[in-house]
Amino acid sequence: MTQTIVYYLIALNIVTFFVYGIDKWKAKRAKWRIRDAALLGLAVLGGSIGALLGMKVWHHKTMHKKFKYGLPLILIAQIALIYMIIQK
Numbered sequence: 001m002t003q004t005i006v007y008y009l010i011a012l013n014i015v016t017f018f019v020y021g022i023d024k025w026k027a028k029r030a031k032w033r034i035r036d037a038a039l040l041g042l043a044v045l046g047g048s049i050g051a052l053l054g055m056k057v058w059h060h061k062t063m064h065k066k067f068k069y070g071l072p073l074i075l076i077a078q079i080a081l082i083y084m085i086i087q088k
Contacts, residue, residue, distance in 0.1 A: 009046050016047030020054025020061070027060070036061075040070060048075040 019042060023034040039061070043051040051071050054060060061067040 012042070012045060012047040013050030013053075016042040016050030017054045017057070020051060021058045024058040024060035036064075036066065040066065040074075043071055043074050046078065048078055 019034060020039065023039065026033050039051065048071055051067075052075065055062055055067060055071065
C-alpha cells in the first residue's frame, strides 16, 4: 500500500510539474489556458511539490497570491497530514 502511494505521488508531481510548464507555454503564445482551479487541484491531490517546482522552473504564477502563498500552505498541510498518519 505504501509503495503504491509513493508511486502515485511521484507520478502526480511529475505530471503537475509539466502541466505548469504547458500552461506557461500556452500563456506566452496567447493560447487556451489551464484553469487556476485545475492547477491548484493538482497540488491538493498530492502534486504540491511538482507545482512549486513548476512555479520556480517555468517562472509561472509566481506573482499570483493564491499560488505564491496557497501552494506552500497546501504542502505544509500535506506534510502535517502525513506526519499525523505516521504517528498512529
